């Protein structure tokens with residue numbers, strides 16, 4: 001399949017006429033062909049109108065039909081073959097192994113949601129049967145199920161050109177919920193976006209889904225993405241990117257006559273707390289493993305360990321030595337875009353120039369468009385007094401905050417903003433101290449992990465990839481794992497509806513064979 005620079009609006013594939021978007025080869029900074037036509041207001045209007053028109057038919061497709069649709073998207077992505085892998089590598093600068101792994105994860109996410117649909121538990125079917133004789137008042141018959149919100153706008157992430165992009169987690173969970181999707185492609189990987197968009201388009205056709213179930217537009221100007229969020233037919237937004245971008249979209253959504261939820265995943269520095277027992281046992285080894293996580297993917301993960309908090313002493317010295325030895329050998333790595341590379345250099349420069357900060361070690365310097373890894377240290381008192389040291393340096397850079405005692409560690413964690421992850425490194429001797437800090441970590445982070453690092457998010461049922469603001473716009477949700485579907489649902493209660501008017505999920509005969517909460521008790525379907 002060749003890349004034509006074309007957008008997909010329902011069934012129609014055409015070149016947008018409002019400006020152009022070009023991919024930049026990440027490793028060289030060279031402009032890549034072809035030019036992608038930017039959508040104009042009429043294109044945006046048509047994509048939203050089609051999504052709205054498709055909504056009622058799409059959400060009424062059976063669970064099995066939608067599951068097969070998601071699986072067909074996965075198959076179509078795989079069928080793109082090496083052309084997808086090579087274009088994605090060129091646009092992102094990420095190596096083949098990573099891109100192939102990410103493609104597998106993307107297909108796995110789609111298949112996970114197919115399973116969620118076949119299970120049907122996400123509908124949360126509940127039935128409180130009528131109690132006509134209840135005193136002093138009879139109880140009506142009450143039944144609840146979740147319904148989809150409506151058309152969803154998705155802004156893919158630059159750092160996950162497959163798993164968090166056109167057919168990534170936001171799209172998969174929205175489509176599973178029964179929401180048509182309009183994707184605004186990320187300008188960093190338009191060719192990858194078109195290829196994956198064509199795969200989804202093919203699946204829509206093969207599975208007989210309504211036109212408007214999926215559209216993909218390129219935007220040469222911000223007004224198009226802003227207009228997408230403002231469009232009254234859009235009912236929710238999924239976004240992964242910068243805090244500036246995410247909060248701009250949140251403001252637009254909040255100022256609409258009908259405000260809508262924006263599920264934006266933004267900045268996080270993912271504190272790693274090193275406890276004394278663990279440091280005494282294996283400080284150097286933790287330092288080495290930490291650098292492995294810090295430099296993974298040129299540090300371009302929202303789960304990157306951007307902050308280490310520990311008490312001074314020999315154990316911390318061993319950690320720092322282990323980290324230094326690993327870091328100085330770390331090669332400079334190609335970054336996703338020239339803009340991300342220069343933002344990283346600027347962020348590192350600002351931290352390095354901070355009066356109270358000193359350099360622990362730096363990775364190898366590289367050519368232009370490559371990020372150089374860096375590790376800094378600062379005292380707890382200076383860190384707590386400097387809001388700018390908490391800002392995400394999106395790349396392989398981190399700060400070690402040196403504390404005098406456990407009280408200072410707690411002060412540092414208390415001063416942090418909301419985070420996607422918090423990691424603790426402990427030995428048996430640290431369990432009591434760890435227990436004491438867990439309630440604080442629960443207030444700060446969406447995922448707490450022990451003796452590991454947050455990079456490498458498992459796509460699973462119990463995963464939370466979310467967290468209090470500003471790590472995400474809404475800490476009640478996750479963008480990874482099966483619970484991600486809940487972002488695009490809302491409950492509806494049906495009171496005293498005759499059986500014939502009820503949705504299948506709530507009919508007395510239980511034709512979908514669902515587990516349902518009957519009068520408060522989870523009840524298996526009759527065999």
Ligand SMILES: NC(=O)C1=CN([C@@H]2O[C@H](COP(=O)(O)OP(=O)(O)OC[C@H]3O[C@@H](n4cnc5c(N)ncnc54)[C@H](OP(=O)(O)O)[C@@H]3O)[C@@H](O)[C@H]2O)C=CC1
Nearest residue numbers: 158186187222225226241242245248266267302340343394
């Ligand atoms: N924590 C995290 O998960 C991540 C953080 N980042 C941070 O973001 C920085 C920039 O990376 P990037 O991926 O480009 O993130 P951005 O937030 O700049 O862009 C993400 C997407 O949102 C769009 N967008 C951004 N702002 C607006 C706006 N005001 N109106 C309409 N659309 C908008 C972009 O459009 P367009 O394509 O036109 O630019 C793009 O499609 C990085 O240096 C890093 O600091 C990046 C990725 C992940």
Ligand SMILES: O=C(O)CCC(=O)C(=O)O
Nearest residue numbers: 159300301302303456457
């Ligand atoms: O590692 C992951 O799977 C998620 C990371 C992420 O969301 C990000 O880096 O933007």
